[in-house]
Amino acid sequence: MLTVLGITAPIFILIGLGFLSVRGGLLSREQMRGLGVLVINFALPALLLKALTERRLDEVLNWPYLTAYALASLSLFAAGFAVARWWRGQGQSASAILAMGMSVSNSGFIGYPIAVMVLGQTAAVAMALGMLVENLLLIPLALALAEAGAQRGNGGWALLRETGLRLARNPLILAIGLGLLLSLLQIRLPAVPLKVVDMLASASAPVALFVIGGSLYGLKTRGMAADVTQAALGKLILHPLALLVAFLLLPGVEPQLMVAGLLFASAPMMSIYPILGQRFGLEERCAAALVAATVLAFFSISGLLALLTLVGWR
Template sequence: MQALLDVILPVFAVIGFGYLAVWRGWFDGAHVDGLMRFTQNFAIPCLLFSAIARLDLGSDFDWRLLLSFYTGALTSFLAGTLIAHHLFGRGIEDAIAVGFCCLFSNSVLLGLPITERAYGADALSANFAIIALHSPFCYGVGITAMELARARGASSGVLLLRVGRAMFSNALIIGIALGFVVNLTELPLPVPLWDALDLLSRAALPAALFGLGGVLVQYRPEGDLRLIACVMALSLLLHPLITRGLTVAFDLPAAATRSAVITAAMAPGVNSYIFANMYGRARRVAASSVLLATAASVVTAWMWLAFLP
């Protein structure tokens, strides 16, 4: 119960304040769009750039950590796609969009603040190692699967061009890539620039959490509720369960285990809806999954915290 009060509720309280402010008309929806553009295109890329540029790549990028997390993510994507297509009779493109909801956990807006509140800012190295590959991996899987389904005879070169264009127009991926460049080349940056990046980074998470609450106002629990329940089960239970099992099998250190499982246990991110909207597929299911799974993760995140070392 203490973990719920001290760790999880403050994070969701900020989301709730954003939801309430927009719902009651105290904060305009257009302003929420501007706030989310600021966080997703500027503040969060700066946060990721700074974190990746300063990571100890040799120790933080543990293959056991990444394999534990991404095996669970990929399994959830395949399960969601197959269930939507074969059990619920959705077309393959709709099914891929549903699978993407099961693949893309909210690693930044929920995973980072919950891990930080539970274990401190020094416990985030493994989170950043996962996040460094998260958008490239998830968009790579989702876009490749969708473009293959839509290809209808397109050449492999055209397919690769579509995937690359869609991935590297994403500000988060650009921030991550630039962070790797600075880290690997040991490029010195002026201290005032680092200070400016740190200022933007500190604004990223609280602003994004408030904005996320405002964004959720426009979503409604519509569509096939049974399919949405499957998405929630795969995202909140199957993904972290597989990740936890593999961390035990690989004897992963406790700090990395906590980061991997908490990140895996997060609700589908807003990017799930962005992906569905980009292709015009399963948008209602994606929007409803983001809303309902975010609400349910108040309880499931508390449960997973209780099972972690």
Template sequence: MLEIIGLIAPFFGLIAVGGIAGRAKKLPVSELGWLNVFVVYIALPALFFSLLSETPVEKLTQWSFIATNVGMTFTVAAVTFGLGMLFSRGKVADSTIQGLAGAYGNIGYMGPGLALLVFGPEAAVPVALIFCFENIMHFTLAPAMMALAGRDTESPARLALTVVRQVVTHPFIVAVFLGVAAAVTGWEPPAPLARLIDYLAQAAAPCALFAMGVTLANRRTRGVPGALGYIVPMKLLGHPFIMLAGLTFFGPFDPVWVGTAVLLAALPTASNVFVMAQQFETWVDQASASILVTTLLSIVTVTLLLYGIESAGLLQ
């Protein structure tokens, strides 16, 4: 257990440093603009490209793994949505954000750094595939459900076009496609460009975690919503358990891929859930509380999960 704590302490420590800096210097989230641009549009895309461009093509077409992973995450979203509908007495918009809070993990900022730290380079491909296809699902599901709830006045055709545009222009997904294209064609960047990409990739995790800490320090909650009584256990415990069960039943898959998928499923609610709540003007404060509470509790739950992974002999 001490080995596990020593492994992830620097990881969560970076989040804590960001939180302390945000509080001490009273940094508003708005002042993180350029750092977020660097992380989202430059550093993390460079990391995804770097990892995927050197991957054998046959590893990029594990469709059964992709389908199972996305299917299990969708199952978690559907169950949480159903609980939301039950306890909110049929409020589709609120229940949609609750479904996202229970199923949409922080696989962008936290996922790559933690998975590579735990499993090494072998985790690169499953991380990228999970990120790409789960985000496509979430970006599609949220506006479709909001349209059903009457929160989106766009026509179905215009809504579909908006969803496609969000997916194909997301910098992470663009980087994934470019990395796959480089792997398929065998293209290698010139040495100076390759070094630049490596420098940017190495900066991705520290900058992302620091920015996440500052953002968490600025979270304000107006009480703890009752829905967290089922969202928190679903996100931190139910999601990884359902993911493990699904991958075991529909497998076998590479143990490192299974471990990576379960680890990413155990991550706390993504900040994008708050962004979507703001976009659709529903369940905004509660979404913020979900992110804060799941992130704080994930320090314990992720540590225990990693202890289980170590006991299974998967830790690098």
């Protein structure tokens, strides 16, 4: 148990420091957003670029892992959408956004910092593969369904086009594309750019955790127990379980990548979840789910690590 706490405690202490720094007035929410921009636009892209260029393309594009991650996430998305839409009677937009919260992880801000402490650089490759599934498949699907549910005429097609253009300009996607290209051509970065990339990459994990803590301050959770319960249970418990089943059904995934995938799947939903929900008037529900899932993740991830240690994953 001390081994598990040695991994999880520093993670959530950094999250707590970010929360307290905003609550105590040391940093404002606007300043915390600035740090988030640094992580999203510079540190995480540098990390992905470094991880991908240090490996051959056949090592990076692990198709069994990609298939398992996509299958598990899509299955959970479909199940979450069905439960919210036809069992709980939610609207289509609310159901799509809730299903997205259950199936899309906070890969950069929480999943990676935990996985890298456990597995080292394997975590960066798993993050790149997971982000391909999340950014190119799950998020566009959820937003298209939500837009269609809002009955805004041709808004669904316009949203798909807008999403595609936004993805084409996304620094994370650009870094993945460039890293895959350099890996394919077996080109290594020159010494000076490589040093810059290394310095930015090393800042990604601690700053990301600090930012997620600061972003939690001020979010409200009142009066949304059913949505919060479904989102948190689905994200923290059902997502890693679905991925475990997919790994068992689809052989060929390396043990370290399996552990990395389970850690990413057990992370709470992405920090921009309330922002995506705001377009459909769901920001308060999304914020409540984000707060609850992030707090509960300390216990669920600690439990997962304890279980992995018990079965001798090292």
